[in-house]
Amino acid sequence: MVDPIATVAQTKPEWKKPGEYEVKPLETWGKIKEVRRKHAKNIWTAKQEGKVTILGLVDMASPLPAGLGEVAVFTLGPNFGRIMDDNALAAQCCEAAEAKGFGPDTCATLRAQLGSIYLGFHNLSRSGERIPLDFCLEMHVCIAQSKIAREMSDHYDIPYHMVEIPGWTDPASQEYFASQMDDAIHWMEKVTGRTYNDELLIEATHIDWRNRVLWARILELTRHVPSPIDLRMIGSMNVMLQVGKTRSADLTPVLEELLAELKDRVANNIAALGVEKVRLIHEGQWPQFSCGSWAPGVILRVGVPYGAVFVAGRNAFNIYAAWEVLENGSWRAANNLEEQGITLKDRGDALRSIARLYSEYWPNAVEMQLAPRVKHLMALAKDWHADGVVFNLDRSCHGVTPGMLESRPILQKMGIPSMVYEASYCDPRDFDRPKVEEGFESFLEGMGLSREAA
C-alpha cells in the first residue's frame, strides 16, 4: 500500500516570492454539488419512495440503518441550511426554543433545530408537505444532542432509541458499542415491522470504510504547502458527506475523482488561494450563519486578503474521516477493509467493524476524555505546518469547547500563536462580527502580515 503522505511535502519550504501560487477552479466541484443536491432532495421524496425516515442528530455509525433498506436520515434537518441562510429566522428559531425553557447557554445548533419544530417547519417542504418521521435513532456522543433528540421525539411522538459511542477504544468498549448496535437493530425491526437485511449492512460497512478512508486521504493532502484546498472548501464538501452519508455508494467515485484531482494539484503546486503566506488551523465550529451553510465560514474568509489560509481543523477533519491515531497523537489516513484484507461475513463482523471504525479510527471518540484533544491538536499543528491556530470558544457548545484553552500555552511553547473569538455556531445574536473581524485582523498583523502583502 502506497503511503499517500509520501507524495506530500513534509517540510515547509521557504516562501518563494511572497507565497504566490497558481490557482485554478476545482474540476470535481460540479459532481460534488450534484451528489449533494441529489441527497438533499432525497429527504423530500423519501416517503413517496417508501423509505424509512429517521430522526437522528449525529452522523456516526452511518451503515447501521442501511439494513432496513432505503432510509433517509434527518441529522440537522432538511431546513437547517435555510435557517442558517436567514439570520432573522435563525434568531427566531433560537427564541422559540428559549420560550420553552432552553436558555441561551444551551446549544444553539440544537435550539435552531428545536425552534424550527416549535415554529412548525422543521419537517415541512417548501411546497407544504410534511415528511412524517418513523423513529429517532440517536448515536450518543454529546449530552445536549441526546437530550434534544428526545425532546424532538416527544414532539413527533415517535419511538426513540440510543446507542452510546464510548469514549474508550479498548476491545471491551468496542464490544459494548457493537452489542448496543445489535440491540438497535432488533429495536428498529420491532418499530418498523421490517426485516433487517444483514447483506445490506455488510455492504454499507465496506462502503463506509472506503469513503471515510478516501476522505481522510483527501484531507491529508492539505498538509502540502501550498494547500490544494482550504477549510472553506472542506466545509462545503462536509455538507455533501453529511447529506449523502458516508455509507452511500455514489459518493465513492466522486471522492476518488477528487482525490486524484487533488494529488495532481499537489504535484503541480496548485493552491486553494493565490497567496499562502500563513497556514492556519480553525478549532471548533465556525459560525454557520450569515453566508449560509452551503458556503460556510464568514470567519474563514477574513484572512484571505492577508494571505492567511485555513488548512485544517480538528473538528472539521474528525467528522467524516477514518484516521489512524499514532502514539504521538498524529493522524494518518487509515486503510480500508479491502486494504486490511478483511471481508465481513455476518452481522457480528459488520457491527464490530463499525465499532472499530467509529472508536479506534474516529479520534473524536477518545477525545471525549479531553486530554487527547490537546495532544491531537499539537500533532495536527506540527504535521500540517500550521503558523497559527484560531479557536472559536463557542458560547453554547459544551461539547467542542473543552480543551481549547488548555491547548494555547502548549502551542505558545511550540512557537505557534493562537487567538480566540467567541460566537455561537448557530445563533447570529451571539456574533459580533466587526469585533471578531477586528480581533482576527490584529492577530494576523501581529504575525507580520498586512492586507497589501496579499
Next chain:
Amino acid sequence: MGALEKMTRVIDDRHGYAKGWRERTGGRIAGYLCTYVPEEILYAAGVLPVRILGSHEPEDVTAPYVYGMFCTYCRDTLAQGLLGRYDYLDGLIHGYCCIHIRQTYDSWLRHAPVPFSYLLYVPDHIESDRAIPHLVSHMGQMKVAVEEWTGKPITNEALSAAIEVFDTNRRLTQKLYDLQKGNPPRFAGVDILKVVLASQLMDKVEHNKLLEELLAEASQLPPQEESDVRLMLIASEVDDVEFVELIESLGATIVVDDNCVGTRYFLGEVGNSAEPIAALAERYARGKPLCPIKDISTRERSRPPHVVGLATDYGVQGVIFARNKFCDPHEYDTPAIIKALGEKDIPSIVLECDIVNPLGQFRTRVEAFLEMMRVEAL
C-alpha cells in the same frame, strides 16, 4: 457538642479533618469529583475518599484554563485545586460524567499534579443491559489500578465490609430524611445538607457514629414549627450552606432534595453479594437516582417521575430549582420536570446559582414565590 455541630466543624475545617485522619490512620486520601465514583473500592483499600467541593469565594485563577461559560461548580472546584487547598491529596479520581467537570479533572492534573489519578468510565447508556457488564469491567480495572497504587490487594471481604459501612451510612441518612416527612419536619433543610456534606468528607465509620448520635438526639430537637411551607430543592451541585439558610430564613423548610450532594448521592444501597464489584456496578447504574447526564436512554424520562415521587412522599408544596450557572445538563431537564410538577399542581421557580450567589436578589424572588404559595393556600 452535638452531632450536628461536630459535622459542621468537619465541613468548616474539611482539610484539617482529612489531614488529621491521615495522621491518625496512616492511610491515603483521594479526592473525587462526581457521585459516580465507587468510593467503596477506595475505602476497601484503606483510602479516604473526599468529595471535592467549592468554596463559594470569588476566584481569578481558572480563566486561563476553563472557559468562563463552563459551570460554576467546575470552576470553583478547579480553583480549589489550583490554589493548593487540596495539596495533601494522594489521588484524584473521577467518574465519567459531565464534560464540564471533566475539564476540571483534566486541568487539575495538568496544573496541580497529584501522585495518582484515575478516570473511571461510567457508560452514559447506563439504563441499557449492555452497560452493566461493561461497568463491571471498568470498575474491575479501577480496582486493579487502586491495588497497584496502594500496593495492597483489595479482597472481596474488604470490599464487602466497605460496602456494608457505606450502606449503613445510606440507611442512617435515609432515617433522617424520613423524619422530614412529618409535619412539621424535624430538621431544617440546611442541617440535612450539612449531614450529607459531612458524609462526603469524613470517614464513613466516624460519620455513621455521628449519624446514630444525631438520630438519638432527634426526638429532643424542636421541630421546625416556624416554617409554614415545605419545599424541595432540585439542584445541580449546590453545597452553598448560606444559600439554603437564606431560603429557610424566609419561613420555609427544604424537606427533601434532588441534589448531587443530597439524595442523588446517598439513595440506593449496594447490598450483600458474593460478587461485590457486580453489586457496585448495579447500584451505581440502577440503584441511585440518575443524574441528568445518565437520563437519556429512553423517551420515558426517569427523572421527572422520580422527582415527583419524592415531592409526593415528602408532602412538598413548592420546588426551588437551584441550577448552577451554565449547567446545561440540568437545564435540558428543567422544562420536563417543571411540566411534571405542574401536572401535580406543584409550583416552582428557577434560580441560577453562581460561585458567589446573589443572595439579595434570591431573597426577593423566593419571598415572592413563598408569598404566592401562601396566598394560594388560603
